[in-house]
Amino acid sequence: xxxxxxxxxxxxxxxxxxxxxVGNGIQIVLFFIAGAFIGTYSDMRISYGRAISGGNLYSPxxxxxEQKLLxxxxxxxxxxxxxxxxxxxxxxxxxxxxxxxxxxxxPEAEPSSSNTTRENGNFPAHISSSYEVATLARSxxxxxxxxxxxxxxxxxxxxxxxxxxxxxxxxxxxxHSAIVVGRxxxxxxxxxxxxxxxxxLVRQANCPVWVIGDSSSPERVPDTVPAESAPES
Numbered sequence: 001x002x003x004x005x006x007x008x009x010x011x012x013x014x015x016x017x018x019x020x021x022v023g024n025g026i027q028i029v030l031f032f033i034a035g036a037f038i039g040t041y042s043d044m045r046i047s048y049g050r051a052i053s054g055g056n057l058y059s060p061x062x063x064x065x066e067q068k069l070l071x072x073x074x075x076x077x078x079x080x081x082x083x084x085x086x087x088x089x090x091x092x093x094x095x096x097x098x099x100x101x102x103x104x105x106x107p108e109a110e111p112s113s114s115n116t117t118r119e120n121g122n123f124p125a126h127i128s129s130s131y132e133v134a135t136l137a138r139s140x141x142x143x144x145x146x147x148x149x150x151x152x153x154x155x156x157x158x159x160x161x162x163x164x165x166x167x168x169x170x171x172x173x174x175x176h177s178a179i180v181v182g183r184x185x186x187x188x189x190x191x192x193x194x195x196x197x198x199x200x201l202v203r204q205a206n207c208p209v210w211v212i213g214d215s216s217s218p219e220r221v222p223d224t225v226p227a228e229s230a231p232e233s
Contacts, residue, residue: 066095070176072167072197073102073133078182082212083137086180092145100137101154101170102130103163130155164200171207178208 069086073079083100090096134153141151158166171179181198201209 066097067178068097068099068174068176069178069180070167070171070174071098071100071137071180072163072182073100073130073137074182075129075133076182076184078184078212079133080136080140080182082180082182082210083140085212087140087144087146090144090146092141092147092150094147094150096146097150097152098141098146099152099154099170099174099176100134100141101156101167102134103156103158103166104130105158105160162200164197164204167197167201168205171205176207178210179205180210180212183211183213 071079071083071086073083086098134155138151138153142148154170156166156170167179170176179201181201183198198209198211202211
């Protein structure tokens with residue numbers, strides 16, 4: 001009789017109590033997880049607020065006395081338009097130095113032909129066209145009032161690297177204040193397949209990136225983050 005009473009007590013009292021304990025345990029675990037998440041989020045907001053408010057918003061910015069602009073040249077009119085923008089915007093300002101840079105992809109030259117062609121002045125087609133673009137850019141800057149000592153034209157072999165990586169390396173090594181590129185109109189599929197020089201520069205550069213559109217003028221601020229820009233290849 002006593003055994004039957006114990007079984008009845010276990011079924012009616014102890015089993016529901018065990019279920020309640022398990023349920024309460026789950027609730028406690030979920031409560032701690034939610035508390036940890038909320039606490040972490042709150043700490044992140046506090047740290048972010050301190051980081052923003054920590055600096056003096058009215059502290060004077062320190063700029064170098066001489067500004068150096070790295071202008072990317074390609075074989076399109078967009079880069080020449082970027083050069084025209086810089087030429088008309090600064091009009092030979094004495095504290096502005098411009099580096100028109102053309103990135104070339106030089107194939108492996110034959111052992112005996114490379115020096116010969118350079119000595120004779122007969123450059124390969126891709127090198128010759130690059131010199132023409134660089135010469136045109138230099139002429140536009142000189143016509144606007146820039147001194148020849150303020151212009152440093154460069155041709156850089158990409159060595160199968162991305163164009164944006166070449167520009168970023170040149171900007172860092174040369175201490176340029178900003179990178180200037182022309183804007184190209186690419187479709188979304190072209191941008192996905194070939195990449196975008198300007199977008200990669202905007203995302204990775206540690207300096208301002210000016211993207212000059214077709215309709216840019218000295219009175220108009222160029223686009224900062226373009227929807228379409230030059231392909232990487």
